[in-house]
Amino acid sequence: MALAARPGTGDSGLSRWANAHRKWLFAAPAMIFVAALIIVPLAWTIYLSLTDSQGSVRAEAEFIGIGNYTSILTDTTRFWPAVWRTFAFTGVTLTAELILGMGIALLLWRPFKGERFVRVAVLLPLVATPVAVGMMWRLIFDPNIGFANSVLGAVGIPPQPWLAGESTALPTTMLIDIWQWTPMVVLILLAGLTSLSEEPQEAAKIDGANAWQRFRHVTLPLLMPTVIVAVLLRGIDALKTFDILYATKGKGGGSFHEVETLNVYAYGLSFDYNEYAKSSAVLMVFFLIIIGAMWVLTRRRDEV
Numbered sequence: 670m671a672l673a674a675r676p677g678t679g680d681s682g683l684s685r686w687a688n689a690h691r692k693w694l695f696a697a698p699a700m701i702f703v704a705a706l707i708i709v710p711l712a713w714t715i716y717l718s719l720t721d722s723q724g725s726v727r728a729e730a731e732f733i734g735i736g737n738y739t740s741i742l743t744d745t746t747r748f749w750p751a752v753w754r755t756f757a758f759t760g761v762t763l764t765a766e767l768i769l770g771m772g773i774a775l776l777l778w779r780p781f782k783g784e785r786f787v788r789v790a791v792l793l794p795l796v797a798t799p800v801a802v803g804m805m806w807r808l809i810f811d812p813n814i815g816f817a818n819s820v821l822g823a824v825g826i827p828p829q830p831w832l833a834g835e836s837t838a839l840p841t842t843m844l845i846d847i848w849q850w851t852p853m854v855v856l857i858l859l860a861g862l863t864s865l866s867e868e869p870q871e872a873a874k875i876d877g878a879n880a881w882q883r884f885r886h887v888t889l890p891l892l893m894p895t896v897i898v899a900v901l902l903r904g905i906d907a908l909k910t911f912d913i914l915y916a917t918k919g920k921g922g923g924s925f926h927e928v929e930t931l932n933v934y935a936y937g938l939s940f941d942y943n944e945y946a947k948s949s950a951v952l953m954v955f956f957l958i959i960i961g962a963m964w965v966l967t968r969r970r971d972e973v
Contacts, residue, residue, distance in 0.1 A: 711956075718949035730946070737950035747926075748951065751934040754839060755955075758930060759907040762846045766903060767896070769847070770854030775884070777855070778862045792856065794849045803916025806845045807832065810917075832917050838927035845913055850906075854899050861895025862888075901966045908959055911936065931955045 687694060718737055722730035741748045777788060794802070809816045810831035818828040831841045869891065873883045889896075911932040918928065929937070931951060938948035 714949045714952055717946050718953050720946050722946040722949075724943045724945050733946075737947050738954070741947065741950055741954065747929070747934060750926075751929050751931050754928065755908060755930040755932075755958075758839065758843060758846070758910065759904060761843050762850070762907050763900065763904050765843075765847045766851045766854045767899065769851045770858055770899070771896075773851070773855045774858035774862055775888075777859055792852045795852050795856075797849075799849065799912035800916045802845065802849050803913040806848075807917045810841060835927050842914055842917060842928050845917065846907070846910060849913070850903060854903055857899040857902070858892070858895060861892050861898075865891050897966065897969055901963070904966065905959060905963060908962065931958075 717730070719732060719734060720730035721733050721736075773791060777784070777791070781787075797805075808814075810818075812818060812828060812830050812833055815831070817831060821828060830837055832838050865888070869887045870883060873887050878886070909932060910930065914928050914930060914933050915936070918933075932955070935948045935951040935955065938944040938951065
């Protein structure tokens with residue numbers, strides 16, 4: 670008759686290992702699932718970018734190496750203008766959103782009458798989806814029946830093409846993006862401001878510093894890590910903007926090339942021309958650009 674094992678002596682080596690690594694074992698299924706969602710599409714995109722795939726079911730894709738990359742990197746008609754528009758859109762919108770967001774956050778920092786109502790009103794643009802926002806502004810900027818041209822006409826200014834004009838389409842979409850996403854920057858910066866200690870502010874006041882000097886030499890340096898986080902989150906998101914650009918495209922006869930960023934260019938190659946391989950190459954170059962931007966901003970955040 671076998672003797673019963675004493676308590677604590679029946680644990681196997683596997684059980685001890687599982688107990689020591691239980692935090693990783695519990696997280697492993699979710700980590701594997703997320704990794705698969707990232708790695709599989711990325712690997713497939715890399716594969717397509719090295720072929721001549723056009724989405725045909727009758728002809729198999731052939732391996733052509735870096736031919737697609739050579740083609741797009743020497744394309745000065747569509748690719749490089751799209752790169753310029755991508756960085757211009759990101760730079761202008763991000764700068765404007767940071768400046769406006771900082772100003773609004775500073776105004777909302779101190780308690781005042783009606784504070785809750787104003788905070789809710791400021792965050793309202795974030796409630797709607799970007800496509801819905803794009804459709805709304807598309808109607809406002811309609812060159813024939815839009816509210817914007819009605820206002821201009823009332824003050825004697827001739828109608829503007831807005832989303833249809835070669836020189837006005839990109840600035841107009843920038844304005845729409847700034848309107849919607851400035852509240853996000855306000856939210857991040859306001860959270861950072863409310864976490865700051867009051868002691869440096871009080872010490873600066875005692876030393877005779879005015880409001881601008883307190884902001885420049887006390888508030889901004891202390892808030893800089895939060896600013897870097899806002900730049901990182903909003904900058905990467907602005908680089909990838911597609912929905913607003915797509916929802917407002919070609920209104921009033923525009924060719925849509927006026928607002929063609931890398932995202933929009935890749936989408937057109939895939940769904941308008943069935944050039945899946947070339948589109949994949951554009952997306953891979955775009956992916957490397959985003960990774961590079963994230964690396965620079967992350968290093969800057971660590972240095973602050």
